[in-house]
Amino acid sequence: MAQKVSVGTRARLLAAAERLLLTERYDEVSVRAICAEAGANPAAVHYHFGSKDELVASLLEDRLGPLWAERLSAVTAARVSVAEVVDAVLEPFVALADDPLGRLHLRLLAQFVLGRHTRLWRQPWFRMDAWVGLLPEVGEQESRRRWALAFDLIIMRFGGAGTEGREMSEAAVAALRDFVVAGLTAPSGEQK
Known part of the structure; x- marks a missing residue:
C-alpha cells in the first residue's frame, strides 16, 4: 500500500510541476508551489526526487x-547510416514543436542541456555513452x-531562448x- 501511495505522489508531483511550468518560468516555480499544486507534503519533492532540478529532469525523461527509445533502438540495431539516426532524433523534435506541451518540454530540455545542469540521466538515450559508438570512423x-x-544545435533551434511560438519551416x-x-x-581531424 505504501508503494502505491509513493508512486501516486511521484506522479502527482510530476503532473503538478508540468502544469505550473506551462504558465510560469522555471525559476519562478518553487518546490513549495509544486507540492501545494500536487496536494503533497512540503518535503515530498525532496523525498521523491532530491531537488527541483531532479524532478524536472525526471519529468523530461518520463x-x-x-x-526516442523505440525509434533509436530500432535504427541503431539495424546499423543504419548517420543520416538515418539524425532523422530518428529530429522527428520527435518536429512533432514536439507543434504542441504547446511539447514546446514546454523542449524549453525545459534546452534549459537543462544548454545550461549544463550536472545530472546523471537514467535512460540510455539521454546519456552520451549511447551515442559514441554510432560514428564508426x-x-x-x-x-x-x-x-x-x-545536440546543442538541435536543442537550441527547437527549445532555446527566443523559439517560443516560432515554427521551423x-x-x-x-x-x-x-x-x-x-x-x-566529416573526416576526422582527431590527433591519434
Whole structure:
C-alpha cells in the first residue's frame, strides 16, 4: 500500500510541476508551489526526487524518453547510416514543436542541456555513452564532442531562448538535418 501511495505522489508531483511550468518560468516555480499544486507534503519533492532540478529532469525523461527509445533502438540495431539516426532524433523534435506541451518540454530540455545542469540521466538515450559508438570512423572523444555539438544545435533551434511560438519551416529543418549530418560525418581531424 505504501508503494502505491509513493508512486501516486511521484506522479502527482510530476503532473503538478508540468502544469505550473506551462504558465510560469522555471525559476519562478518553487518546490513549495509544486507540492501545494500536487496536494503533497512540503518535503515530498525532496523525498521523491532530491531537488527541483531532479524532478524536472525526471519529468523530461518520463515524457520525452518514450518518443526516442523505440525509434533509436530500432535504427541503431539495424546499423543504419548517420543520416538515418539524425532523422530518428529530429522527428520527435518536429512533432514536439507543434504542441504547446511539447514546446514546454523542449524549453525545459534546452534549459537543462544548454545550461549544463550536472545530472546523471537514467535512460540510455539521454546519456552520451549511447551515442559514441554510432560514428564508426571517429574515436570516442571526438564522437562525444561531435554529438554534444549536434545536440546543442538541435536543442537550441527547437527549445532555446527566443523559439517560443516560432515554427521551423520544412526547409529550416532540412537545412538543420544536413548541417548536423555533415558535422557528424566529416573526416576526422582527431590527433591519434
